[in-house]
Amino acid sequence: MTKKLLFSILYLTTLLIAAVCVPFFSQDPTLIDMAQLGSPQPPSLSHWFGLDDLGRDIFLRSIYGARVSLTVAFVAVGISLCIGVLVGIISGFFSGLVDAIIMRLIDTLMAIPTLFLILIVQVMLKPSIVTVMVVIGVSSWMGIARLVRAEVLSLKERPFVSACKARGLSQRRIIFKHIFPHTLNPVIVAATLGMGGAILLESVLSFLGLGVQPPHASWGNMLENSLGFLRDAPWMALIPGCLITLTVLSLNFLGDGLWVLIDPKARENNVRHKDS
Helix, strand or coil, rough: CCHHHHHEEEEEEHHHHHHHHHHHHHHCCCCCHHHHHHHCCCCCCCCCEEECCCCCEHHHHHHHHHHHHHHHHHHHHHHHHHHHHHHHHHHHHHHHHHHCCCCCHHHHHHCCCHHHHHHHHHHHHHEEECHHHHHHHCCHHHHHHHHHHHHHHCCCCHHHHHHHHHCCCHHHHHHHHHHHHHHHHHHHHHHHHHHHHHHHHHHHHHHHCCCCCCCCCCHHHHCCCCCHHHHCHHHHHHHHHHHHHHHHHHHHHHHHHHHHHHHHHHHHHHHHHHHH
């Protein structure tokens, strides 16, 4: 296990445990301290990340922001995986006209800037965390579909699939029992990388006021709230910004590490790189 993979596992596990457990051991992160209005307080022993301009504990809001980001990442990637895997298997297995139509649809959707598409949908709908998760998931399945299609095109030409057809197995059984399990390895790696992208998109939407709405905490709206205090209270922007960077970086490290562990060729190349 590489140091980067170990770091990502430790960091993400700690963040996940903190996000799950924080409601049982803390107060409401939306409570406003009237005595601290307009005067952010720097980090201290009593408030590790300081207080924002409304007297709210930034450490507590950061952990609640992690809950939002991780929830969006899991749900949005789950939606995109369900759509992408299904479309990719259908496209790759049936080929021909079905494959051509699906691939042209994917090419068209991938030509549309994802962020602009999400912004349009968010403006039309009521901004909420549920809308954010659904919109990100529905708009990010195309890459997974192309990945699964490529795997299925390779798998369906292998001898074990020909043997299944010779035995008279139904197409449904061949697809879901014999082909689908072999597509999981690249899908798992793609999912970890997609989670980082989902967190970035959620942060951007919340920063623009189209994601998680105040007073609920999100790393994106915490950054937006810090804009007026960049000179006097830079920690208000630095802390959520570092958390976004570390989380996305850890997910990328996790994806790279899983790819090396799962793919024998990647593992062999990694060993050769270390030896050289």
